[in-house]
Amino acid sequence: MKVSFAHMGNTYIALAGALKILGAEFIIPPYTTKKTLNLGSKHSPEVICLPYKLVLGNYLEAIEAGADGILMIDSPGTCRLGQYSQSSRVAIRDIGYDVEFINLDLYKGKVFELYQGFRKATGNANPIDLVRAINIALIKIDMLDVLDESYSYYRARESKKGSAKKAHSRALKFLDDAMTVNECKAALKNGLEILSNVSVDPGREILHIDLTGEIFVVIDQFSNMDIADELGRMGVQVHRKIKLSNWTNTFIKPTLTKFEDTHEGQMKTLARDFIKRDVGGDALESIGDTISAGNNKSDGVIHLLPFTCMPEIISQNILHNVTREKDIPVLSLILDEFSGKAGFITRLEAFVDLAQRRKNLRTKTKIRS
Numbered sequence: 317m318k319v320s321f322a323h324m325g326n327t328y329i330a331l332a333g334a335l336k337i338l339g340a341e342f343i344i345p346p347y348t349t350k351k352t353l354n355l356g357s358k359h360s361p362e363v364i365c366l367p368y369k370l371v372l373g374n375y376l377e378a379i380e381a382g383a384d385g386i387l388m389i390d391s392p393g394t395c396r397l398g399q400y401s402q403s404s405r406v407a408i409r410d411i412g413y414d415v416e417f418i419n420l421d422l423y424k425g426k427v428f429e430l431y432q433g434f435r436k437a438t439g440n441a442n443p444i445d446l447v448r449a450i451n452i453a454l455i456k457i458d459m460l461d462v463l464d465e466s467y468s469y470y471r472a473r474e475s476k477k478g479s480a481k482k483a484h485s486r487a488l489k490f491l492d493d494a495m496t497v498n499e500c501k502a503a504l505k506n507g508l509e510i511l512s513n514v515s516v517d518p519g520r521e522i523l524h525i526d527l528t529g530e531i532f533v534v535i536d537q538f539s540n541m542d543i544a545d546e547l548g549r550m551g552v553q554v555h556r557k558i559k560l561s562n563w564t565n566t567f568i569k570p571t572l573t574k575f576e577d578t579h580e581g582q583m584k585t586l587a588r589d590f591i592k593r594d595v596g597g598d599a600l601e602s603i604g605d606t607i608s609a610g611n612n613k614s615d616g617v618i619h620l621l622p623f624t625c626m627p628e629i630i631s632q633n634i635l636h637n638v639t640r641e642k643d644i645p646v647l648s649l650i651l652d653e654f655s656g657k658a659g660f661i662t663r664l665e666a667f668v669d670l671a672q673r674r675k676n677l678r679t680k681t682k683i684r685s
């Protein structure tokens with residue numbers, strides 16, 4: 317079986333790493349483009365959320381490229397993620413493709429579900445290989461987030477436009493090639509070193525903006541129209557608060573390996589003053605992240621949500637109260653296949669301008685007092 321999976325930002329590096337260790341034949345779908353989105357949208361219910369359309373588009377492009385097995389994340393959750401695997405399976409069958417579906421219900425089975433899923437997808441039943449593969453995937457997910465943080469720092473300060481992006485791409489390549497824990501560690505070290513060699517403008521005034529919202533659109537560059545790069549270009553250091561490593565640390569890693577409260581746990585506790593129950597998706601984390609940004613005097617928060625995302629529509633409404641009580645500016649951006657880049661950039665520029673003026677005002681008030 318030639319297995320494939322969805323891109324979801326740079327997550328494919330972790331999955332590909334695991335499949336390589338298991339000696340599987342796999343296909344990385346072509347990078348997500350407008351064509352992927354059009355393909356996914358064409359075979360999706362009109363009002364389903366954007367991530368579904370992109371994931372389905374990735375699967376279809378992978379099948380066209382020769383994949384005959386699809387690894388899918390399944391969930392019993394309270395939002396539409398619970399329907400993703402069932403609906404995409406029906407859509408793919410309706411088109412006429414005969415492929416194998418391997419469901420990973422990670423919320424239910426955690427590491428065991430990954431173990432079974434990889435075994436089925438690759439035909440490799442060697443427990444040592446399977447444990448190594450899962451370990452490498454989890455390590456790479458953690459490292460991708462470490463590299464992203466460093467990239468964000470240098471991107472906002474780089475003196476030559478594009479140099480941080482180039483360094484980050486090289487760092488990703490090192491990590492993609494690594495096959496063992498030691499190689500991953502060396503790849504991370506080399507990657508961070510390359511990023512630290514990016515020449516920076518020491519005098520540049522930097523704004524700090526937190527990025528939160530629905531996990532797929534926060535980490536997937538195509539669906540969020542490269543928001544982090546665009547903000548970096550405006551001299552903003554982006555702090556991505558919703559990360560895949562937070563999710564794997566909460567839901568996948570065995571409880572015994574967790575020595576401190578996870579990001580998800582901390583944000584849920586903070587959000588309790590504004591919402592009493594979990595409404596699914598990443599809504600509680602979006603609220604908690606915004607409260608935390610207010611407490612930490614961040615310069616602002618950008619909240620990303622896919623059009624028709626039920627949990628984030630709830631959090632978007634609650635964020636008005638958080639803004640008022642915590643004195644933190646929030647820009648909620650709704651993303652769908654009709655979002656245009658020009659209007660998107662204009663809104664970002666206006667928000668950055670507002671955050672900058674607010675920061676200047678705060679500094680002046682502080683100096684006076």
Ligand code: SF4
Nearest residue numbers: 365395396397597625
């Ligand atoms: S969190 Fe929102 S966008 Fe994500 S799967 Fe659920 S409903 Fe869709």
